Amino acid sequence: MKLRVLATLLLTTLIGVSLFAAQQDPMVGGAAMFPNKNIIDNALNSADHTTLVAAVKAAGLVETLEGPGPFTVFAPTNEAFAKLPAGTVDTLLKPENKDMLTKILTYHVVAGRLSTDDIRKMIKAGHGKAELKTVSGGSLWAMHQGGNIVLQDEKGGMATVTIANVYQSNGVIQVIDSVLLPN
Secondary structure, three states, X not given: OHHHHHHHHHHHHHHHHHHHHHHHOOEXXXXXXXOOOXXXXXXXXXXXXXXXXXXXXXXXXXXXXXXXXXXXXXXXXXXXXXXXXXXXHHHHOOHHHHHHHHHHHHOOEEEOOOOHHHHHHHHHHOOOOEEEEOOOXXXXXXXXXOOEEEEEOOOOOEEEEEEEEEEEOOEEEEEEOOOOOOO
């Protein structure tokens, strides 16, 4: 009897530790995201965010996103960038378009560390819609749709949070399925 209780206790502890570790180090783009690393260090390891990383480098924002923050980054995947009209990403990555690229990228960043619970509370307080001010000076609107958090950009485009609460040493990443566009 004691052995069974001990085995059950051990199994419960192992399951709890595994769940805790899974929550702490979620997988994004085939790589574990470590909460003790900054946004850039983790994003560099995600196979799903190579376009975003290239864009951040081209815009000269690496140092900023390695800084203390905290930041909430709504991070579009490679598939999200692929939804843009053909040639858009290549055009934005050209040096002469750095200002526009910077505006688009900083439109995906909100000051502070906003978990999905925080965003849900803001949506509830806003009676179904929460306005988020971006680092670029624009606005995003967060809403619930089918149990998900969706974001609406200034042009009416929508993005869904697909991987939530990827905590970093200097903020949190919320992975999204579309690129958000400012006015």
